[in-house]
Amino acid sequence: MRVLLVEDEARLAEMIRRVLSAERHVVDVAPDGVSAVALADRSEYDVIVLDRMLPDIEGTAVLRLLRAKGDTTPVLMLTALGAIEERVEGLDAGADDYLAKPFAFAELLARIRALGRRPVAPADNRLTAGDLELDELRHVARVGDRSVDLSAREFALLGYLIRHAGQVVTRHQILDAVWGAEPDVYSNVVDLYVHYLRRKLGELERADMLKTVRGVGYTLRPVEPGG
DSSP: EEEEESSSOOHHHHHHHHHHEEEEEEEESSSHHHHHHHHHHHOOSEEEEEOOOOSSOOHHHHHHHHHHHHHHHHHHHHESSHHHHHHHHHHTTTTTTTEESSOOOHHHHHHHHHOOOOOOTTSEEEEEEEEEEEEEETTEEEEETTTEEEEHHHHHHHHHHTTTTSSEEEHHHHHIIITTOTTTTHHHHHHHHHHHHHHHHTTTTTTGEEEEEETTTEEOOOBTTOO
C-alpha cells in the first residue's frame, strides 16, 4: 500500500517509516499539516497515518480540510491524548481509527492493514434504500438535495445496512462484513459506529431509519420518497 505518514517527531517518523517499508509499503513522510495537505493533493494514498499534535495545524483541522476537499482516504490518527473526548473529536473530524501513543508497531501494522481493506463498490456505483442514497464516489449519504460526509468505516457500515435493508442483522454479522478479520475488535465497536452513523443520518432527518432490535442487532427500514 501507499501510506502518507504525518508526524513531526523526526525520530518516531523514521522508525515508523522503516517498519512500514519493511512490510513493503511505500511511505511518504510529512512533518507538518501544510506539507501533508500538499502531498495528499498531488498523490493518491491507500491510508493516511496522521499525528494529532502538529507544529503548524492541529491534526483534526488537517483532517477536516482533507474531508472538505472530498478526500476519502482512510485515516488512522495518532495521539498522546488518550481521553475519550479527544478520541471522539478525532472520529467526528473524519478519522476512521485512533491509536494512542505509545503503541506497539504490530498493532499499528494491523490497523493499517485493516484500513487498507476498502469495500468494493457495486458496478453501478449506486446504493439506495427508499429516499436514502449512498454516493459511492464522494462517500456521502444523500436525501434529496441534502448530503452528509461519511468516514470510510461509516460508509462501509451504511453500505452493508442498505444491502440488507429491511433485514435484522446481528453485531457479529456486521463485524464480519465491515471489520473482517481485524484483530482486537469487539462487538461494542459496532454500537459506537451505529451511534456515529445515526447522528449523521439525523442531519438528513433520517435517524429513525436505523432501528435497534434489542438483544439481536440492527435493521435499516427505508423511508420512501415523500415519506
